[in-house]
Amino acid sequence: MSVGAVVVLVDHRDPRWRGSAAPLLALAHELGGRQGWSVDAVWVGPGHDEEVATWVASTGPVVQHVVQVDGADPQLPASLGCALRAVADDAAARLVLVPSTFEGREVAGQLAALTGSGVVVGASSVVVEDGLVVAGKAVLAGSWRTRCAVTSPLAVVALDVHAAAAASPATPPGTGEAEVRRHRVQAPAAASAVQVLVRAARPVTERPSLAEAEVVVVGGRGTGGDFSGVEDLADALGGAVGATRVATDEGWAPHALQVGQTGVTISPRLYVGAGVSGAVHHRGGMAASATVVAVNTDPDAPIFEVADVAVVADVRTLLPALAAEVRSRRHRSG
CATH class of the missing domain: 3.40.50.620 (HUPs)
Incomplete structure (x- = not known):
């Protein structure tokens, strides 16, 4: 031994x-x-x-x-x-x-x-x-x-x-x-004492799992329920989609995508918060992110206190432009 x-x-x-x-x-x-x-x-x-x-x-x-x-x-x-x-x-x-x-x-x-x-x-x-x-x-x-x-x-x-x-x-x-x-x-x-009676596989997706992804794009209240820009940018970056508690409570995203102290704890190389205010329970689940990019229309949003890059803008306008630019640069370099 x-x-x-x-x-x-x-x-x-x-x-x-x-x-x-x-x-x-x-x-x-x-x-x-x-x-x-x-x-x-x-x-x-x-x-x-x-x-x-x-x-x-x-x-x-x-x-x-x-x-x-x-x-x-x-x-x-x-x-x-x-x-x-x-x-x-x-x-x-x-x-x-x-x-x-x-x-x-x-x-x-x-x-x-x-x-x-x-x-x-x-x-x-x-x-x-x-x-x-x-x-x-x-x-x-x-x-x-x-x-x-x-x-x-x-x-x-x-x-x-x-x-x-x-x-x-x-x-x-x-x-x-x-x-x-x-x-x-x-x-x-x-x-x-607990028996598993039924197992159902989650829908297959090409996106990486939220807990292990190196890039995560999170949508919050500022998306107004439209997660198309969040998903588009995540796909362009090869990342995962996350959501705040407000977004999941409103039914805009599945609860399995909730990032925070009562959700999934993540530590990606790049975190993008789209319309995320930065409540303390959410920051507790993403504070270990290497680089934090935050987009919000409110210049006083708490998320900006922990952001490496802070952008005051409407996510519904900015995210599609970012996704298009990412794809354009990848096309030129590839």
Whole structure:
């Protein structure tokens, strides 16, 4: 048994893994290499041997072990927490990394409760200092940045995917050397008290997922309910569409697109707020954005306080012009 391990939850939807896997594993490899810890990637769910084997080959030297766990439902956080606990115990894990999504944060809480471990969700960085896992995160709607040292033997961290990508080195080319291990767990009654009766796939879209997109265009009250300009600019930039709570409450956009403290937390390289006032609960969900562009007719809108570029204009006029200019420049350069 190794002296320690970093365990990484591979977020997947049968049978494809999501984009969060690579940056989390690369960062785990970087952290583990400095401490002499191995890296165990955990794939929870049924078979798909061919897909798992393909994924193992792509990880190269980053992962020592891929642990495929049967007997747990990858759609239920309580069941995932039990699966991760079993793997963490077996590997003598010092750190468990999960993506900081809705599901990931709930899984982190479940695992921490099961193991009595310290947990940090919504983290923007992870380092190991003097043997302790230290996670950085923004709090109070992004107005403060904190560093949280976990003093328990096991640290559970839900990490923002873009932060992991920025902090980790490029993933080495695959060599297929990772060892595949199988693990079966029997979830306790409390973890299986909820049963999934029906699963319905979300409509397929070519846009990236809101939580993982590098560019997000968010529409607010200033759109007047017309999201065509928001969607057009997002498509021109290859980004995702988001919305404020007002826009979703009014039915202008699905609630799944809500950005904020009670919605999706994002940290794209580029955030464009179209007609967004910048209420504190919204800023709490986008404060980690690298570059913030805000468009509003009100020069005193709170969003301008955190904007890198502030434009006083009507979004219904400006957004179509921006989208056309983006496409024109891409056409000339391509």
